[in-house]
Amino acid sequence: MNRKKIQEILVKNILLVAALSTSLAIGLIVFFLFQQGLGIFNEYPLESESVIVVNENVSVKELSAFEIKEINDKIKTNWNEFEGGTNEPIRFFTDDKIGDDEMLMDVLRENPYSIASVDADEWKEGDKTGLREIPVPKNSLTSLLTGKFWFPTAEPVMQLGILPLLLASFLITFGAILFATPIGVAIAVYLSEVANPKISKLLKPLFEILAGIPSVVFGFFGLVVVVPFVQKLFELPVGETALVGILILSVVSLPTIISVSEDALSSVPHSYREASLSLGATKWETIYRVVVPSAFSGITTGVVLGIGRVIGETMIVLMVTGNAAVIPEGVLHPVRTLTATIAAELGEAPFGGVHFQALFFIGCVLFLITLVINLIADYLISKHTQR
């Protein structure tokens, strides 16, 4: 008897440990994701081996990564366009014209109002007279979330703004859900209310097949069929566009929307339907005025879960949307989402570097977005079941 009791306790604890595995996994994911991702705020948007140096008569106190890009691209050519700057033209030098960083520093000394990116070791050991290091602020939440450029390997400073990626993800998710919601709900209504139960029993596994097709196969299909089709239809230079992503992802999100909505519709009590029908309403009027409104929170849950499915999708967008990390100009242009950026760049980013951390930061943003989506879905479900 005693041995049995010990065994009972042992078993219960082993099962408990297994049950805690998902909590442990979530904890570890949060820790490792955020450890790398939040590290970005301690880093400068510079490669560790370079500093930005100016001639000492430059009066500007600080330059952001974006401002240095503007100087580099000759968008801003006068120091008075910056805070604290005087009315003098900017002279921007790069070491690829001059060759040697020691010579570059001499050039900076000789040219008033000049600026250049200098090798950090050279700067540490070299002669600093007449020169000044200009501080570049660390990456901040605002610089990352509102920066309009994503050029993580740009010289002399990296542009780590994820706004173009965020907008691309939102555009594709919004577009896909816009298509998928009416279609998905229509099919759910058909399966649950309209179709002969035998037929709907036959059809349901077919929609499950759609859910089972791996995303890489969808991506491949998009690449060989939908991309050329869209390219021809709209006479585009390239077919890999946001539109292809939207079209395919709307199909991918359908099974989620259909199955959750269908569950919600079929759990509406029969008495509701009978009451409506007995008042003389037609079947459609009953569906439209009684059944769908009663199942509304369930249908919303399906749509919310569909959003979660689409925003996290990686392989399809990586393969068919053209991978251009610019602010989307429209659905007929190439874009790159948050997920595709991680997939495309993590392999090339050196471990622990600024670029690597920026990609983990994107992972944190994605994690938080899907967390919020899941919490909303959980809330809707609990509301639904309470009723």
Add this chain to the structure above:
Amino acid sequence: MENNLSLSKGKINSRKIAERVIFIFLRLVAVFVLGILGIILYFIFSEGFSVLSIGFLTEMPKEGMTEGGIFPAIVGTGYLVFFSMLFALPVGVCAGIYLQDYAKQGFLVKLIRLATNNLAGVPSIVFGLFGMAFFVHFLGFGASVLAGSLTLSLVVLPVIIRTTEEAVKTVPREIREASLALGATKWQTTYKIVLPYAFSGILTGSILSVGRVAGETAPILFTCAAYFLPRLPNSIFNEVMALPYHLYVISTSGTQIEKSRPLAYGTALVILMIVALTNLIAVILRNKFKIKQ
């Protein structure tokens, strides 16, 4: 009076007609989506079927992956499926049993469910990031079968937990009570009564998970998948080729994309067949299971 009657008759008719039009429209929407499914399957089957041969399945890739077969990718996916199920299945089944049969409703169960739901919603690429930071670097497994299968096991863990819960839930209370009344302990009841009864349900969930693992790409990108390997892995610390990653590689980044296109169709077909097979088995099991009840 007569006038009124005919008016309301007309109204009823128009309502009936509207209903029929709408129902036809709903049916068309369903047919349209099934048509899309048909087109996808048709394209991949018609283009991929001619590529399928014993050689394609059993040979190494040749000529920069424009000729030859996909044998190492099949083996690699086999390894990943085997090891990820080895890790996820016992943990997931135990967790499912705990949640249904052992746990008392309360804060802890709420927390576990919340974690499980959220784990199911984590984007697959985030699993890839985590796998790379934790299994590959922190635990030092390197890009390997071990790191890849552990990452994949996290992806399917919520699925296995949920299907186990569903299966355990269907075990009638009378049977449990009968067992307990005969003096069996709770564990004996679980082990000898509940588990055998729920077995086919759990099996269904596991088989669906196999399909999921075989098709996932994003979690293995940085944890185990190799672009090309001239030999098969000989330990779990080796990198592997895998079917979904192979399809991604030869359809997007090969040097001669057009030349390797037939192979890509073939690979896509093999992946689809694995998934279709797992789904089919799951459906058959589920139906059998329902009849038994």
